[in-house]
Ligand code: NAP
């Protein structure tokens with residue numbers, strides 16, 4: 001008998017075809033997130049689950065799924081999953097590292113460029129019919145080239161961002177809890193800084209850390225005050241890493257120049273204060289959203305699930 005797998009949100013046809021070679025598949029191709037009670041009901045007889053960062057996997061859900069062996073997240077971040085609870089119940093947790101590094105780094109750089117050069121504000125101005133012609137002081141922005149970029153979270157994606165930044169002749173500072181080895185720093189042209197020094201020296205601060213109790217509100221009012229008034233904050237990590245209310249206050253008061261945000265506290269709802277601000281670029285959590293990358297993420301998750309369900313070690317096991 002084939003193991004049973006629940007796919008909680010819409011995926012690509014080839015993902016389902018691959019899963020169907022090895023499993024009996026129950027797929028929510030309607031792409032409406034399943035309510036917790038529906039998720040629990042449909043998971044009750046399943047050995048595997050392909051889920052998204054919009055699905056909360058906690059101990060009560062696991063208790064309702066006694067046969068579950070694997071939770072395969074279609075994302076690299078897995079803060080939607082209670083990993084210790086999974087481990088305690090013998091459930092493997094997997095993610096999708098690597099396949100989304102370049103696409104997510106491209107989006108982070110897109111936010112750097114869009115904020116610096118006021119792209120969305122300029123576009124809205126042209127679309128509104130307000131453009132009366134060229135003039136010298138129109139939509140003055142700030143230079144990206146030769147500026148200093150500070151990255152919190154110099155991991156896989158952080159390093160892909162640093163590579164792009166070097167193409168713009170940027171100086172790249174970073175902060176991790178653990179300093180990288182000298183060879184990696186040299187290879188990527190990186191300079192290590194304390195958290196406060198990075199905030200004080202950077203023209204662009206990019207957040208690319210996982211969300212955890214430790215990174216919750218790692219950028220709040222006190223940190224924003226330590227940034228240059230001319231600086232820009234980019235959050236391409238997770239909602240909750242930034243205190244959004246404090247950021248709105250800082251953008252309103254001119255404590256920092258601008259922000260570029262892919263992720264929000266409590267998304268898809270966002271603090272309405274952002275909508276009134278011209279100096280913020282807002283996009284709907286599309287960091288990895290290119291067709292090729294999302295296909296690769298879904299297939300990576302499917303391969304992880306099948307590996308566990310066929311008795312092999314999955315390529316991207318998260319449990320320790
Ligand atoms: P990764 O390779 O594990 O890198 C994470 C980096 O963050 C590591 O260098 C880690 O270094 C650092 N870090 C962790 N906790 C920290 C802390 N408290 N203070 C400072 N640095 C800290 O992960 P990745 O693949 O690059 O992905 C990073 C995150 O990006 C994901 O977890 C996800 O939440 C987010 N993401 C968002 C999108 C999007 O669509 N916007 C797409 C992909 C990923 P230390 O352990 O030494 O501190």
Ligand code: GLV
Pocket residue numbers: 053074075076077078100287288
């Ligand atoms: C997206 O946000 C991811 O963590 O993959």
